[in-house]
Amino acid sequence: MPEIKKYLSIVALGANRDKLARDLVGAIGRRGCEISECRITPLGDHFSASMLLCGNWSAMGKMESALPGLAEHLGLSVQFQHSRPAEPQSDFRPYAAEVVAPQQPRLLAELLDFFTDQGTSVIEVSCQAYDSGLTGAAMCTMHMAVHVPTNHHPQTLRDAFMDVCDDLHADGLLDPIKT
Structure with missing residues (x-):
């Protein structure tokens, strides 16, 4: 046994x-x-x-x-x-979201709201604030692992993500995690 x-x-x-x-x-x-x-x-x-x-x-x-x-x-x-260990979720695709933006008090909350409203699950977040070496501006980088339901159209989600990034004066990428 x-x-x-x-x-x-x-x-x-x-x-x-x-x-x-x-x-x-x-x-x-x-x-x-x-x-x-x-x-x-x-x-x-x-x-x-x-x-x-x-x-x-x-x-x-x-x-x-x-x-x-x-x-x-x-x-x-x-x-x-x-x-217990996490249950495997085969009805989701793993994506990586990366954001570089000026430091803003609600930046993370806005991004979490966006992904929640899209029906996705943010499973991991890493954030780091820093001062730009070139300008001294207060900046922030964020890396997120996101589970996207397989029935979501990837380009539609990517376009909506880019719109949110534009609204936040941020640069962003949303790509599949290749494992």
Whole structure:
């Protein structure tokens, strides 16, 4: 009988320091867990990690019991919940949306509203503000992974996206993700 895997989602945040990612990943492995999905990135001067761990019930029990002490030892704030892997969605096509625009307080909200109104699902967002090296202007880049229903006409969605980008004084691209 195959062993049933259990899943645990964790989110960790703390002051950034050398080797923090290595220490966290190592502690997870020592408890018999695998990392199924992981995103580790700095947020300002902080370390952030989102992970989906998997393992047998014994490894998950060890991990869950160890997390409070591990968080204290590593100087992290950690939240966790039992979870499951995402269900495959064959009735969607993956697209990548990229936007470069002047920094605006509602830019992300406007783009999320657009994709929601189009019946698509934004599944991942990455944003970064920066000052232009050439002009010093406050700018922003956004990368989004979007699930587009297979019954949507791609060019119609792309044209509507370009119209929204024009309204926001942004440059944008919407292309299929080729995997």
